[in-house]
Amino acid sequence: MRINPVLLALSAEELPESEYDRIARAFKAQVGNSYAATECPFFSYSCAHGWLHVNSDWVAVEPVDEDYRPVLPGKAAHTVLISNLANRVQPILRYDLGDSVLQQAGPCRCANPLPAIRVQGQSAEVLVFHTGSGDRVTIAPLAFATLTDRAPGLQMLQIVQTAPTRLRVRLQTQGADSNRVWATVQAEMKRLFAEHGLDHVALERAEEPPEQSKGGKFRQVVPLSDRPRS
Numbered sequence: 001m002r003i004n005p006v007l008l009a010l011s012a013e014e015l016p017e018s019e020y021d022r023i024a025r026a027f028k029a030q031v032g033n034s035y036a037a038t039e040c041p042f043f044s045y046s047c048a049h050g051w052l053h054v055n056s057d058w059v060a061v062e063p064v065d066e067d068y069r070p071v072l073p074g075k076a077a078h079t080v081l082i083s084n085l086a087n088r089v090q091p092i093l094r095y096d097l098g099d100s101v102l103q104q105a106g107p108c109r110c111a112n113p114l115p116a117i118r119v120q121g122q123s124a125e126v127l128v129f130h131t132g133s134g135d136r137v138t139i140a141p142l143a144f145a146t147l148t149d150r151a152p153g154l155q156m157l158q159i160v161q162t163a164p165t166r167l168r169v170r171l172q173t174q175g176a177d178s179n180r181v182w183a184t185v186q187a188e189m190k191r192l193f194a195e196h197g198l199d200h201v202a203l204e205r206a207e208e209p210p211e212q213s214k215g216g217k218f219r220q221v222v223p224l225s226d227r228p229r230s
């Protein structure tokens with residue numbers, strides 16, 4: 001391909017942090033991102049520091065917790081509500097985007113005064129645990145996104161919460177010793193959980209491969225609250 005792009009923009013799905021640099025180096029171009037929805041296509045655009053600035057003069061943004069109470073900047077919100085102020089034909093008011101976001105506390109280094117957020121993944125895929133001292137800790141699905149890079153031979157990974165402190169890990173490997181892949185995945189996950197004070201979370205390797213949900217969609221993380229009851 002003989003192209004010389006100035007900007008590469010993501011149109012859907014998320015990208016692990018490290019991939020932005022890799023793509024930028026490969027094409028010698030900037031990698032931009034936007035986060036939006038059909039209900040509000042102009043919602044936000046990324047800045048050079050990796051934050052998504054919300055066009056808050058055209059859309060009202062409200063990061064909230066599970067009970068739809070406001071969440072302050074600097075704290076991870078369960079989901080985010082948006083009200084499109086530009087669409088007067090079909091009002092979209094406090095629409096639940098269903099993604100866990102983090103709003104930046106204080107001004108952004110890029111000097112853009114608009115509020116800035118980071119998207120941490122779908123709320124339905126956020127794992128919730130409690131530490132030994134009873135603190136509630138959430139782990140966003142993006143935390144596992146780099147595992148496939150760090151474990152050579154790992155093709156696909158699915159994490160199913162089977163009990164409050166137990167995770168079942170389904171692996172699909174290719175061209176690698178699956179025991180070795182599991183050892184790497186286990187070590188990386190243990191390190192991640194230890195960083196969050198969750199050393200007591202047990203990991204078990206599943207015999208079955210990653211599975212699709214009934215609707216045919218693949219979810220990398222299936223939290224306890226979402227498991228079908230049998």
Ligand SMILES: [Zn+2]
Pocket residue numbers: 047048049051053108109110111112116
């Ligand atoms: Zn910025």
